[in-house]
Amino acid sequence: MHQAKGAATGLAAAAAALLAAGAAAQSAGEESAQGDLAITIYNNDLALVQDVRQLAIAAGKSRIEFPDVSARIQPETLSFAAAGTTIIEQNFDYDLLSPGKLMEKAVGQSVTLLRTNPATGAETRERAKVLSVVGGVVVQIGDRIEVLRDDGLPVRVIFDRVPPGLRARPTLSVTLDSARAGTRPVSLRYLTGGLGWSADYVALYNDAAGTIDMQGWVTLTNSTGTTFHNADAVLVAGNPYAGGARGFGGGAGSAMVRPGTQTAARERIGDLYLYPIAGRTTIANAQTKQVSFLDVQAVPARRIYSRDIAWQQNDEQPRNAESRIAFSTARGSGLGDALPAGTVRFYQRDAQGTPQFVGERGIDHTPMGSELSLATGEAFDITVRAEIESRQTITSDEWERSARFRISDGSASRTITMERPKTYYRTVMRYTLTNGRSEPVEVELNQTGLARAWWADDLRVPAEDIKGEQVNADRRRYKVSVPANGERVIRVTYEARF
Numbered sequence: 001m002h003q004a005k006g007a008a009t010g011l012a013a014a015a016a017a018l019l020a021a022g023a024a025a026q027s028a029g030e031e032s033a034q035g036d037l038a039i040t041i042y043n044n045d046l047a048l049v050q051d052v053r054q055l056a057i058a059a060g061k062s063r064i065e066f067p068d069v070s071a072r073i074q075p076e077t078l079s080f081a082a083a084g085t086t087i088i089e090q091n092f093d094y095d096l097l098s099p100g101k102l103m104e105k106a107v108g109q110s111v112t113l114l115r116t117n118p119a120t121g122a123e124t125r126e127r128a129k130v131l132s133v134v135g136g137v138v139v140q141i142g143d144r145i146e147v148l149r150d151d152g153l154p155v156r157v158i159f160d161r162v163p164p165g166l167r168a169r170p171t172l173s174v175t176l177d178s179a180r181a182g183t184r185p186v187s188l189r190y191l192t193g194g195l196g197w198s199a200d201y202v203a204l205y206n207d208a209a210g211t212i213d214m215q216g217w218v219t220l221t222n223s224t225g226t227t228f229h230n231a232d233a234v235l236v237a238g239n240p241y242a243g244g245a246r247g248f249g250g251g252a253g254s255a256m257v258r259p260g261t262q263t264a265a266r267e268r269i270g271d272l273y274l275y276p277i278a279g280r281t282t283i284a285n286a287q288t289k290q291v292s293f294l295d296v297q298a299v300p301a302r303r304i305y306s307r308d309i310a311w312q313q314n315d316e317q318p319r320n321a322e323s324r325i326a327f328s329t330a331r332g333s334g335l336g337d338a339l340p341a342g343t344v345r346f347y348q349r350d351a352q353g354t355p356q357f358v359g360e361r362g363i364d365h366t367p368m369g370s371e372l373s374l375a376t377g378e379a380f381d382i383t384v385r386a387e388i389e390s391r392q393t394i395t396s397d398e399w400e401r402s403a404r405f406r407i408s409d410g411s412a413s414r415t416i417t418m419e420r421p422k423t424y425y426r427t428v429m430r431y432t433l434t435n436g437r438s439e440p441v442e443v444e445l446n447q448t449g450l451a452r453a454w455w456a457d458d459l460r461v462p463a464e465d466i467k468g469e470q471v472n473a474d475r476r477r478y479k480v481s482v483p484a485n486g487e488r489v490i491r492v493t494y495e496a497r498f
Helices: 002-029 099-105 396-401
Strands: 036-044 044-057 060-067 080-081 084-095 110-117 123-132 138-142 146-147 155-158 172-177 182-192 195-206 209-222 230-235 256-258 272-276 281-283 287-309 321-330 340-351 355-363 370-393 424-435 439-448 460-464 467-472 475-482 488-494
Touching: 036 195, 044 060, 044 195, 080 084, 080 172, 110 138, 123 488, 138 460, 195 287, 209 230, 281 287, 340 370, 355 370, 370 439, 396 424, 424 439, 424 475, 475 488
Parallel strands: 036 230, 195 340, 287 439
Antiparallel strands: 036 044, 044 182, 060 172, 080 182, 084 172, 110 123, 110 155, 123 138, 138 146, 195 209, 209 287, 230 272, 230 281, 256 370, 287 321, 321 370, 340 355, 370 424, 424 488, 439 475, 460 488, 467 475
């Protein structure tokens, strides 16, 4: 059984090579049946294909075939329009010509087996009747039954004809009722899977100048089984829902520090941004194509070292700080464009001036004017160690005395009508930061986990070595300067009901 399966695989591979060569020749030398193509490509494996063809239509009922449609067409989305016609029925023939399908359709039929002796090069031909292709290829040659084996001998299968029902190209057929005869434009419009795109960004960071040069590339992929020739293509950035499901976001939303409020100079349709590809392009099947859409230089940027500390985090060992690069997409002081979801890859030049890869981060669809802070990796020689120096319960009197140190993020006060047991805690955190670099650095230390529940929404910080910034109810930030080749220890006292 294993040998039979191998034989089927070997024969299929041989036939596949022939079919691939034929398809390549067809693509290079034959014209497509497609007409004037316009393709709108979304970045959630969905595309809208609009194809206008000039066709001769007979009066009355007739059947018209449309080859070269997508093999992953969603037939239920088809829209057909031709002057003076009414559509009666449509069929999509997706039983495509392939090595496996050829063998399946040949069951009960006769084929020619061509074997080549590798030592002499002599060829022998035998007629064989295909009996089965389940788990392997079983044939009858004269009075004997043979299972084709994958024994390393070159074997080709020659078919007398293409079996009925198999098509070399995905084909849509439509039955029409036309009020008149004549040639006229016929418009097809349908949704298809298999066409998608993503954005990729290459950012060259200049640490000394505090700038980045960024190029944006659109990467198109086509797995529809069809080549789209000389198409007018436009890319859509956004998340249109399809099939009752949500679209997808591109990357890590936490990379956006503050969303922008500026309007990009891009055409929009509804709530989606359009990125047209300049000129017409051919999107070949099984091809990846890249097109540039962004190229800006000397955008202000800065490096940030940071570390997030969870509530009551008690590190056994120091942890490396996170290295980030921050920049803006604003007009005038940044990239000046809205960024489709994708991956930003950062490079820096070494001492010889050669760009070296230093990290990457995904981003979501980002409005123009946004502030971004993208993590590129961990700092090799900058560490943070968080420790609980002490933790104890305190009395109600002590709690009342620290009321003036209550922290607020600016939200309105609330009246609480349900009481919880009043237990108060004082927690002293010690943060030890080290810097192995020959120049001082600033580390953003973020104490998180400060928003517990409505009954505990009364955080107090009666003592802190450096003044913190309450970013929101959950996060308090400390910007700590750490000396060159040195260490810095800061302590913060928190009083809370947790």
